[in-house]
Amino acid sequence: MVIFFLMVIIGLAALNFYQYNVRKNEKRNFTYIHRKLKQIIDNQTDEKLLVHTGDEELKQILIEINRLLEHNQKMMASYNKMEASMRKMLSNISHDLKTPLTVVLGYIEIVLNNPNRTNEETKELLQKVNVKTVEVLDLIKKFFDLARLESGDKDLPLTRVNMNEVCQKNILQFYEVLSAKGFDVVIELPETIQYALGNGEALDRVLNNLLSNAIQYGGEGKVLGLTLRSDEQYVFIDIWDKGKGISELHKDLVFERMYTLEDSRNKSYQGSGLGLTITKRLVEKMGGHIFLNSKPYEKTTFTVQVKRITY
Incomplete structure (x- = not known):
């Protein structure tokens, strides 16, 4: 026991x-x-x-x-990246607004301080003032549009869109510019009409931005192409050129706010840096995607992908 x-x-x-x-x-x-x-x-x-x-x-x-x-x-990490991006964006916006406004003030001072100037000279100066004022308003509009897109405040109703018609209309708007600059234009549209889920106004702006971008930055190649194609699920629009292209270093940056090619603020690459960002946001708002593939001086292609509609 x-x-x-x-x-x-x-x-x-x-x-x-x-x-x-x-x-x-x-x-x-x-x-x-x-x-x-x-x-x-x-x-x-x-x-x-x-x-x-x-x-x-x-x-x-x-x-x-x-x-x-x-x-x-x-x-x-996302917040820090956004904060850095916003600081850079505000700095660049300040620069891009200050430059044309300074020019406008300079022209106005010339007009005010020299009353003996001829009507023709005054008219020429006022035309320059008008151009710079429109430039400022365009930048402000782009910034406002981007802010609305990123805040979800901009509504894009989606409907069935005739993609052949959208492509034809937008490339024709650049016909005179392309002819004047001596571009060879290659247009490839399927005989069968391709329909996609999208917004006509947004698609017009997307193509306008991409075509303008190709002319501005791919002009050295003197070739611009637009191809419309599809598979069982999606419709694709390729806007391509044979200019200097975009290096691997910049591929992931071209859609960022206020980013300009080669991250430059000089006149050779002048631009607000908002065009491609707005383009990407509009495409995503339509439930699509945008891709970039570039081989400098061979072919640089921006591809817009949207959902195909077969009925």
């Missing part, structure tokens, strides 16, 4: 010792979790919680905490 009680006592002591160690380990783990979480949050690092434990419930909690940390880190 004494031996039995002794074994019971030893067993209870061992159980208590085990429970003590378990509680000690739990306390150590929770202390580590608390300190590590505080460190990660205070220092905004991308670390994760690593705890060796056999407690399945604690493991599940750690998995969810790490998921939350990863989500928070992605949000912070």
Whole structure:
């Protein structure tokens, strides 16, 4: 009997010792979790919680905490990227507004300070003022449109659109410009009419932006092409040229806000940097995608993909 009680006592002591160690380990783990979480949050690092434990419930909690940390880190990275982009955008907008406005003020001062100027000279200066004023208004309109698109405030009702007609109409609008610049124009439209789910006004703007971009930056190749094609699910519009193209370094950047080719602000690459960003947002608003493929001086192609409608 004494031996039995002794074994019971030893067993209870061992159980208590085990429970003590378990509680000690739990306390150590929770202390580590608390300190590590505080460190990660205070220092905004991308670390994760690593705890060796056999407690399945604690493991599940750690998995969810790490998921939350990863989500928070992605949000912070996205926020920092957006903040940097916004700072750059505001700086570039300030530059692009200041330049033409300074020119406008200069022309107006000339008119005001020289009353003896002839009517013809005054008219010429006022025409220049008009051009620069329109330039400023166009930039403000683009910025406003982009803000509406990114905030979800701009509604784009989607309907069945005749893509052959959209392509023909937009390429014809550039006929005189292309002829004057000596471009060879290659147009490939299927005989069968292709219908897609889209917005006619948005598609007009998308094509207008891409064709303008091809003329401005691909002009050295003196060739511009428009191809309409489709598969069972999608309709594709390719706008291509054989100009200097876009290097691998810039491919992922051309759709960013206020980004201009070669990230330059000089006159050789002058532009607001909003055109392609607006184009991408409009295409995505229609449930589509836009792709870029470029081999400098061989072929640079912007491809718009929208959902095909067969009825």
